[in-house]
Amino acid sequence: MSRYKIIYKVTWPNGKIYIGSDLTDSTSYFGSPNPARLEADFPTRESRRLMSVTREILWESADADDAEVRARERDLILSHRASDPAIGYNLVPRPRPASLD
Known part of the structure; x- marks a missing residue:
């Protein structure tokens, strides 16, 4: 049986994503x-008490x-x-600059 390689998207309770x-x-990864971005978005004990995240497979092979x-x-x-701090928690690659066209 061959193992699939996957690319997934995790969505946090605030709607931000990580790809x-x-x-x-692995089902547990x-x-x-x-x-630092996560802690800034969930700064209080109350905001961290109960969190549900969703992992969606975007691509597999x-x-x-x-x-x-x-x-x-x-x-x-x-x-x-996903690397735009307003949208996600990835650090790299940096978002592309907006086109001036």
Whole structure:
């Protein structure tokens, strides 16, 4: 049985997102969102007492190589603007500047 490589989106209670990849398709892996951004958005004990997050698989492949997974992850982070602090918890890649067209 081959393991799928996946790219997932985690949505936090405030609607912000984190996009990551998992090369092992683990059910328990939820990535490494930026802890400083998370703590700033949930500063009180009460805001941290009960949290539900959702993990959605955005893309999966049984035969992609690791480089393809990383490239697709980068593209999805950019297209979802997950590294924009107003939208998500990814640190990289940095959001593309707005077009001046």
